[in-house]
Every structure is written in structure tokens, then in C-alpha cells.
Amino acid sequence: SQQGEEDPQALSIQEGENATMNCSYKTSINNLQWYRQNSGRGLVHLILIRSNEREKHSGRLRVTLDTSKKSSSLLITASRAADTASYFCATPFLGGGSNYKLTFGKGTLLTVNP
Amino acid sequence: SAVISQKPSRDICQRGTSLTIQCQVDSQVTMMFWYRQQPGQSLTLIATANQGSEATYESGFVIDKFPISRPNLTFSTLTVSNMSPEDSSIYLCSVVVGLAPGRDIQYFGAGTRLSVL
Numbered sequence: 001s002q003q004g005e006e007d008p009q010a011l012s013i014q015e016g017e018n019a020t021m022n023c024s025y026k027t028s029i030n031n032l033q034w035y036r037q038n039s040g041r042g043l044v045h046l047i048l049i050r051s052n053e054r055e056k057h058s059g060r061l062r063v064t065l066d067t068s069k070k071s072s073s074l075l076i077t078a079s080r081a082a083d084t085a086s087y088f089c090a091t092p093f094l095g096g097g098s099n100y101k102l103t104f105g106k107g108t109l110l111t112v113n114p
Numbered sequence: 115s116a117v118i119s120q121k122p123s124r125d126i127c128q129r130g131t132s133l134t135i136q137c138q139v140d141s142q143v144t145m146m147f148w149y150r151q152q153p154g155q156s157l158t159l160i161a162t163a164n165q166g167s168e169a170t171y172e173s174g175f176v177i178d179k180f181p182i183s184r185p186n187l188t189f190s191t192l193t194v195s196n197m198s199p200e201d202s203s204i205y206l207c208s209v210v211v212g213l214a215p216g217r218d219i220q221y222f223g224a225g226t227r228l229s230v231l
Contacts, residue, residue, distance in 0.1 A: 033219065042120075042206060042224040043157075088156060100145050100210045102220060104157040 005105050006089060012111040019076045021108040023089030024069075030092060032065055032072050033102070037086045046074075046087075079112045086110070116141055116211050120223030127197055127230050134193045135226045137207035142187035145210040147220070148180070152203045160205075163190040197230045204228070 007022045025032070031050045035043040049056045049065045049072065056063045062075040076083055086107045093101035117140040127133050137146065146163040161169040161182055169182035184190040194201050204227050208220045 035222075042118075043208075043220075043222040045219045045221065048219055093159065100220070101147065101159055101162065102157075103159070106156045 006087070006108045008108060009106065010109045010111070012113065013079055014113050015079060015081055017079055017112075019079050019083070019110055019112070021074045021087050021110070023072045023074070023105055025072075025089075025091050025105075026070065029067075032063075033090045034061075034063060034072075034074050035088045035090060035104075037088065037107070039085070043088065076110075079110075081112050081114045084110060084112045116143060116209050116221045118207060118209060118221060118223040120207055120226055122226055123224060124227040125229070127228065129198055129230060131197055132193055132195045133197065133228060134191050135205055135207075137190045137192070137223055139188045139209050141211070143209040143211050146184060146190045147208045147210075148182060148190070148192045149206045149208060150203045151206065151225070157206065160192070163192075163207075194228065197228075199230045202228055202230045 005024050011019055013019055029051055031048055033048045034046040036046055037043045047056060047058050047061055047063050049063050051067055054065060060077045065072045072089060086109050088104045088107045090102040090104045093103050119138040121136045125133055148160040149157040150160055151157045159172050160175045160180055161171040163169050163182050163184040165184045165187055179195055181193045204225045206222050206225045208222045210220055
């Protein structure tokens with residue numbers, strides 16, 4: 001079953017604006033990852049935040065993690081048309097067995113208008 | 115990082131036939147996985163491809179329907195058997211390069227877009 005749930009399901013903004021996407025999950029985790037998928041193609045890893053981290057930056061991306069609320073957010077600053085994609089959060093699989101098997105949320109479809 | 119070549123990139127198949135998807139990595143990797151993404155949906159893990167042994171399947175997926183091979187540390191195949199229109203999806207392989215922090219992220223192939231008529 002899916003562990004992560006993104007919010008909103010779809011987001012449309014103008015170029016230059018910031019985009020914020022949220023992810024909630026159900027059980028304890030040791031890390032949370034964000035991926036981008038362009039138009040039904042493969043996924044690209046964006047950033048991994050570990051459970052002992054509260055915030056992480058990578059270029060125009062800022063990820064926060066609140067383990068007490070079981071939630072994470074992804075902020076993309078100064079968005080560009082090329083940021084148009086679906087964004088997924090992923091957490092280690094429920095049921096254990098491996099920290100490397102991932103369960104994905106439903107994703108947020110971000111559209112950045114020129 | 116890892117560069118993953120997945121073939122074919124897309125295919126249109128007839129009901130009742132089978133399709134084998136290949137995943138080739140440019141370096142030896144620790145773990146390989148196969149995911150399915152149904153139209154407009156998120157990704158669901160099918161199985162972990164184990165090198166030299168039978169794959170480990172997740173709930174709802176069985177070997178007879180999705181046989182998987184992994185003969186070495188750089189290559190795996192997924193077969194979608196006896197296909198029906200419900201199998202129309204994007205199938206993606208992913209790899210974990212290493213287990214140390216910083217190396218334990220997953221890299222994905224570009225996916226195989228399968229349509230079953």
C-alpha cells in the first residue's frame with residue numbers, strides 16, 4: 001500500500017514564482033526522497049533527507065522534514081518552465097525487509113507557465 | 115551515479131502475448147528493482163531482482179506473470195506474460211549503486227511504455 005501522499009495533486013504557477021509541494025507519510029522512516037518525472041519518462045532523483053535532518057538544500061530546491069508530523073515539503077524557488085513535471089515523494093517500504101525498496105506517493109503535477 | 119539503458123522504450127502488443135524488457139546498467143550495482151506505473155498513477159514495486167537467484171515479489175505480483183532474471187550485477191530482464199489490456203503501463207527498472215550513505219539513492223531507467231490491445 002502507498003505510504004506517501006502528496007498535496008496538492010496539481011499545481012499551476014507562473015515562471016519565477018515559488019512552488020511548494022507537501023508529502024505526508026504513515027509510519028516511522030529513516031529517510032524520505034523526492035523524485036521528478038517528466039511526461040511519463042523515468043524518474044530523476046532530486047534529494048534525500050534523513051530522519052535526523054530537518055532541512056536540506058540543493059540548488060533551487062529546499063526540502064524540510066518534520067518527523068513528529070510525519071510530513072515533508074519540497075520548495076522550488078524561482079521556477080522555470082523546465083520544472084514542469086510530476087514530483088513524487090518516496091519512503092522505505094512498509095513491512096521492512098529492505099530500506100532500499102521504496103513506496104511512492106501519488107505525486108504532484110507541477111505546471112510552470114512561461 | 116549509474117546510467118541505465120532500458121529496452122524497448124515502448125511497444126504495442128496483442129492480448130495473450132509476452133514481452134521481455136531489458137535493463138542494462140553501466141556498472142555493477144548492489145540492488146535492482148522493477149516498478150510498474152499504471153496510467154496516471156504512482157509507481158508500485160513489482161519485485162527485487164536478485165543476482166543468481168529467484169526474484170522477491172511484492173504482494174499482488176507473481177512469478178508466473180512477471181518472471182524476472184538477473185544473471186549478473188549489471189543486467190536484468192522482466193517479462194510480462196500472457197498480457198491483457200490491464201497490463202498497459204510504464205515499466206521501470208531502478209538500481210541502488212551502493213549501501214553507504216550518499217550512494218544509497220535509486221537511479222531509474224527511462225521506462226518501457228507498454229500498450230496491450
